[in-house]
Amino acid sequence: MHVMAGVLLDPVGRVLLAQRPPGKHLAGMWEFPGGKLEPHETPAAGLARELHEELDIQVEPAHAAPLIQVPWSYGEHALLLDAWRVGRWRGSPRSMEGQALQWLRLQDVPESLLAPADREILRALLAAVAGQVS
Numbered sequence: 001m002h003v004m005a006g007v008l009l010d011p012v013g014r015v016l017l018a019q020r021p022p023g024k025h026l027a028g029m030w031e032f033p034g035g036k037l038e039p040h041e042t043p044a045a046g047l048a049r050e051l052h053e054e055l056d057i058q059v060e061p062a063h064a065a066p067l068i069q070v071p072w073s074y075g076e077h078a079l080l081l082d083a084w085r086v087g088r089w090r091g092s093p094r095s096m097e098g099q100a101l102q103w104l105r106l107q108d109v110p111e112s113l114l115a116p117a118d119r120e121i122l123r124a125l126l127a128a129v130a131g132q133v134s
């Protein structure tokens with residue numbers, strides 16, 4: 001299973017997180033918005049589709065870039081979590097599927113809040129942002 005995850009950073013360095021709904025796998029944990037890639041869909045197109053469905057925003061493929069791929073296994077269910085950084089979008093993210101959303105300063109995101117596979121994304125992101133500043 002190939003799962004796209006969008007990393008949206010706002011101009012003041014906050015990242016957008018979505019909470020997994022009750023009754024689903026990893027309910028209550030926070031994740032990067034996204035979802036499963038459909039067959040024959042490119043990663044950039046799947047990411048844009050998921051972000052439109054979940055957040056009602058428009059993302060042009062040129063404004064998204066791969067950040068890290070995390071192969072992960074939750075027991076029997078294995079996935080490739082494909083995180084892309086989204087540099088620009090149209091519209092204001094709002095919850096379209098009932099998920100709670102929050103913007104948190106990147107440095108303030110507790111790893112324990114995140115779905116386990118997402119902790120590697122957070123580390124990659126912190127390293128990338130530190131590299132840009134230095």
Ligand SMILES: Nc1nc2c([nH]c(=O)n2[C@@H]2O[C@H](COP(=O)(O)OP(=O)(O)OP(=O)(O)O)[C@@H](O)[C@H]2O)c(=O)[nH]1
Pocket residue numbers: 003004005024025026031032033034035036079081115116117118
């Ligand atoms: N969207 C998303 N899914 C993630 C992240 N991290 C992570 O482990 N996952 C896992 O990836 C799998 C697919 O997520 P999903 O959002 O498409 O699917 P879902 O469980 O909501 O199911 P459904 O959309 O078929 O109802 C889930 O097992 C989810 O826990 C993440 O940052 N974003």
